[in-house]
Amino acid sequence: MTTVKDSQGRDNASLVNPSAVGLVAVIIAATDGEPRALTVQVEGQATGRSDGLPAGPLVPEHPTLERGLRAWVERQTHQRLGYVEQLYTFGDRDRQGDESQGLHSLSVAYLALVREVRPGGLAEASWRNWYRYLPWEDFREGRPAALAEIEPKLLAWAGGTGDPKLKRRREDRLSLTFGLCDGTWNEERVLERYELLFEAGLIPEAQGQSGAASPADLPVTGQPMAFDHRRVLATAIGRLRGKIKYRPVVFELMPPTFTLFQLQRTVEALSGTNLHKQNFRRLVAQQGLVEETDGVTSGATGRPARLVRFRREVLLERPAPGFRLRPAKRPT
Amino acid sequence: MTTVKDSQGRDNASLVNPSAVGLVAVIIAATDGEPRALTVQVEGQATGRSDGLPAGPLVPEHPTLERGLRAWVERQTHQRLGYVEQLYTFGDRDRQGDESQGLHSLSVAYLALVREVRPGGLAEASWRNWYRYLPWEDFREGRPAALAEIEPKLLAWAGGTGDPKLKRRREDRLSLTFGLCDGTWNEERVLERYELLFEAGLIPEAQGQSGAASPADLPVTGQPMAFDHRRVLATAIGRLRGKIKYRPVVFELMPPTFTLFQLQRTVEALSGTNLHKQNFRRLVAQQGLVEETDGVTSGATGRPARLVRFRREVLLERPAPGFRLRPAKRPT
DNA sequence: TCACTTATGCTCAAAATGAGCATTGTGCCG
DNA sequence: CGGCACAATGCTCATTTTGAGCATAAGTGA
Incomplete structure (x- = not known):
């Protein structure tokens, strides 16, 4: 039962179960005191266009994940990357946009920081203020309006359970991530907040139709992105917010x-x-x-x-x- | 050229280039004041047995990477996992043990922390003091002996270059990671130290024959591990050392x-x-x-x-x- | 020159650190 | 039983490191 010999990830066993691997880049710049992420237009199957992050499949030509990433990004956005670090590997089968054909599809996400913002680059690639997608994360002008609108919905979600224990747990999470009860806001918990909103059904992508909202009418929960790219972006922001401290x-x-x-x-x-x-x-x-x-x-x-x-x-x-x-x- | 439509990582394009994906677990416990990692015996192709980390391929049955990991670990080691976090995804084509058949092989590594140490578990799985593999990392009894032996070799490596600029750069790295010049030791730079040793040719695995050393005679650079598992372990230790601080x-x-x-x-x-x-x-x-x-x-x-x-x-x-x-x- | 705006210098009290000294229980050994 | 050795705990004290502000300096535009 424990014949480790052929259960080694890199031996023949793994070849039997190939997976589709993609690379995603969260490319960050900051100009005029605004944090921006580089986005591309993504053509959804039946969902119309929507914003997405630069991404591409991992192809055998690339000796390194990071090299592959750089190649893709430069091809798609003409943006040279400087500082690059691996962010996270997303691979749940129930991921959004995954047709789950029995094949795992994972995305290895990278975080890149760049100086140059080429404004009139390609039409497909454009810099967007990242708070466009996560408006509740910006406290520079005081408590963000988006948060005020989201808050009652979150409380309703927490309260809308029969199970009192579950209710308690939800409230704990709310106070931990959004600091609703005690007024503590931890700016690093970006991903946890996103995931809470997702669970509470407040993230449009969660319903399956992503590009529904037109660019003009941002829902209070921000502009949706293709696939799970908003989650990726949230991960990146959280990581970056933590990292600048040390x-x-x-x-x-x-x-x-x-x-x-x-x-x-x-x-x-x-x-x-x-x-x-x-x-x-x-x-x-x-x-x-x-x-x-x-x-x-x-x-x-x-x-x-x-x-x-x-x-x-x-x-x-x-x-x-x-x-x-x-x-x-x-x-x- | 920038038709992002079909360059999306998760569309048809990625299916054209499947990759072999494995899961690796660094399972840590601490008993009697010693840090331990759970290891298994790995049967190398022609290299004999050697220590390795529990690992297994990602199979379609697992809805989640983490679930897949838990399943593998419990099967291989009968160890229940509590706290688990994703560590890093290793995927360079020139990775050790990778035959580079044109197929990428990546390993998604996880870090797990556990309480229980079942001493007489399976024969294949055993707890090992992690400093067995990275002896230069233990300063509890003062400057480790292994470090004293490594140091001259590192200096020789730095000096053994014609290019004076490269020499300078190597010395900078040495002082940054090992604190040779100024006496500053940053206990978090575990991976950087490992990689430096690797580059300097002081890591046995680097030569290609892994299980050469018998368990008894630990080289000054520590007991080798199968594949690139020593690198994975180093990554885990560095991460953990950083994390306990906050x-x-x-x-x-x-x-x-x-x-x-x-x-x-x-x-x-x-x-x-x-x-x-x-x-x-x-x-x-x-x-x-x-x-x-x-x-x-x-x-x-x-x-x-x-x-x-x-x-x-x-x-x-x-x-x-x-x-x-x-x-x-x-x-x- | 005045009004306004942002850059810089400096002060002060409170909290967090880094090093030690002093005391207090226990098991052990004559 | 008195005295030891050995950890566990309590507390002190001099520095640093924070958190908040006040005060001044140096441009621009009216």
């Missing part, structure tokens, strides 16, 4: 030189929260993340700001720090 | 009740470093991670310790904290 990855999104405030705006855009300005710059300074250039901004209103650049050397230094986010009580 | 996952490894010192020993076992006892308990206390029971230890020498249990409620509480590791200057 790794200097934001700089992958910044131009060669920038002001501390631009940097702050970028971090805020990603995390969806506001930070205390003075403390933010103190943190950046004492961590030695940047060095001054002799340039300053000009033209804009207010006192000109000094331009700084990322100190690449920190990547070779000790604990390689990021930002611990410190929310400000009041905006700015 | 998520209360250690408790998945603890029995229902335990002493604070046992808890500390477990954290130390995982991180491979020693902690300051008093500060450790202060941290645990103030984070509210545990609650006292009315039991105490007995029999052992020294003052009896109070038994505590994990407060499951913290999973529903605010930032869900873990341990920030604070290395002690002197042992204990």
